[in-house]
Amino acid sequence: MKKRIVSLIALGIMTTGMIYLLNRLADYRADNKNILPMKGRFFTWREYDIFYNVKGSGSPILLIHDLIPSGSNYEWTKLIRRLEKEHTVYAIDMIGCGRSDKPAITYTTYFYTEMIGSFIDKVIGEKTILIASGMSAFPAIMADKMYREKVEKLILINPEKIATSEMQPDQRSKLVKTIITLPIIGTYVFNIETTEKNLFRLFRERFYMKPQLVDERIVGAYYEAAHRGHGSGRYLLASLRGHFLNANIRMALRELDNLVIIGSRDRKGMIPIQGEYKKYSLKAETASVSGSKTLPQLEVPDKLAQVIHLFI
16 A cells, blocks of 8 residues: 555656656747847836837827737737837737736736726826727726726727626636646646647637748747746636636727727628627727738738728
């Protein structure tokens, strides 16, 4: 019996050690990508440092990338070049993402809403056009509602359906959150989900309409963004999987009169999603972009820039 217990303990130690080494390997690979430049600025909000870039001159635009652990302002690289000729363009890495701090906290929509409002107030200092994609639509909507005097226009690119914002934490999702935040096991789960192979699959199946356009540099940038901070991106993943980024955006939408929703025509279910948002925000305007799925800002930036210019 004692031998069996000793064997199990030894196996557990060996397994833990192997997982630790695999986690360190993921960190090493990310550190050697060097695709995301550190040349930029930092804004300290509360006790956290937010990385951002600013380009161009003119009326301000704030770009907010999709709220995923592998996200960063790299998402906007191509679009910035099309907007900076007429606007001062600010592009941030959300806290928990990219080159910004990735604290071990529970992330909520309200947390990001306050962050956006503070950034506009302290860094930009004037009324701003706010452009957000994917999951970041939810805190952007709440920021527009709470800081109405600071947002000139809100443009959402391929927002998630409203029901996604209403998912509440339950026992199962809380357990998932707890597992993902564990130091070694949670980091391993996070690293498995954000391998380059899985990110390639995500781009080819969900993000891009033309998978042949997905290259190693794009995926490498997302991989590097995910793994900066040596596994700390798992805290945002845990909050997402735990359904802690919930918000009642239906009520907020009813108060908005400056909303534009741009959807990819080739993204499944996007037209009904636009209709759902218009149901609550009666003055909302909509437009479509062809030739892309989730990330027109990377796949068809010229088309997206043309549509954005129609509204700003």
